[in-house]
Amino acid sequence: MLCHMNGIMFYPLLEEAGDFINSSVRGKKLIICIGLFSVEYLGRSSSNLGLGERVLMVKEDGSVLVHRRVGYEPVNWQPAGCIIRCGVRDGKLLLLSERRRPKEFLKVVFDKVYLITSTSLVDEARFEIGPVENEFYDLLMAHPEYIEEGLRIVSRQKSMPSGIPDFTGKDSKGNYVIIEVKRSMAGVDSVKQLDRYMKSQRGHFRGILCAPSITKSALLILKKKGYDFRRLNLKALSSLVAFKPYEETLDRHLEEGGS
């Protein structure tokens, strides 16, 4: 993995900066520009921001952000899919970002460009909400009520001839249960997996598939097989994660770095 810097310019002429932006937009690069500029927005509403030093970011999908000195929110932004054009007009560098539906314009007028860089980022990682994998099963083990009220866990990752179900347990009515848990949306494969465990069992077992969400087709098959879906509230589960490891890391750092 290597970050391919398309280039970087310090205090470029406005014409140079304009050419740089246009070629970076064509090359679908991420552009970061620090400069002195004003911003106008016109669309569902309208806004004006006078001259000041700010950061402009244009992403490869055509989304645009203007960030000021402070505050986590951009002062102006446009979502992906904008058409971005740039050129010098009357001694200023004009960047126009046009959104087609709904019709919206963002107009950035540069007096000066201090720094401009563009780059292609390689980033295939998935953004996962909820605890990390090992914590996740620990939390459910300690709090089976997040799977189903009244559930008690009997075994975790118990080896069966047909595989290793996440949990086995006993429900509030005393039924034995086999539980397959997914951290993201459950699909038909998840139902098949649960079905394999269930078929290898003798005696009466309930089957539970527990996940934050489930596809329509998976839910259909699940119900046909007579198993239950239990929606997992990842956000609530996350709130149970202990802060301790973070605080320790920070404290350790503060101690060591305090010299």
Next chain:
Amino acid sequence: MLCHMNGIMFYPLLEEAGDFINSSVRGKKLIICIGLFSVEYLGRSSSNLGLGERVLMVKEDGSVLVHRRVGYEPVNWQPAGCIIRCGVRDGKLLLLSERRRPKEFLKVVFDKVYLITSTSLVDEARFEIGPVENEFYDLLMAHPEYIEEGLRIVSRQKSMPSGIPDFTGKDSKGNYVIIEVKRSMAGVDSVKQLDRYMKSQRGHFRGILCAPSITKSALLILKKKGYDFRRLNLKALSSLVAFKPYEETLDRHLEEGGS
């Protein structure tokens, strides 16, 4: 006005990048860093983002943003007031951002830093929602119903001995009206201004102060004097602004720049 670049580093060692970040945080600079890193968040919820190339921005007020290749929204963020610490641990550069209330941690773990820069931005401009000044009065002239239903404008910026009120008009009941309009919150000064115009008039006139909002003390005096406040819906008014000038600018640019 000049943008003071604190410095910039390309492909620094992680130790160098860590020192750079710590000194920039102490100096209350805006930091932009392009690198290969993973992110963990823990707070009201929790999230994990595996290794990938991204942009990290830390603002002078301690707000933190992580931006991926695409999408206008940051994948992770923390608001102003975070405590930011940075240091190398086990061969990785660790950046911890701690929010006190509610307790939240953002942990950024760098494998590589490609580019890092920090700067102090000078930006005193006010962010104004609504049409620019000249358009603003044109729009109200053409759409007096945004001031009061049934109102007709008789004169605009008519010189009086006591000054120049924005509009005079006739209301739905045939009363003559003097109207003072403000583009932002009206204060006691605005009431005094309207009062001057009213006092210089003979005959029966209604007084209207029209603004997006008004201070409590101004409203009190206004009512005591027997004048009316009319709330201006800036967003609705903005939606009336024509796209034409923007489209023309873009078209002109596309034609000229199409070579």
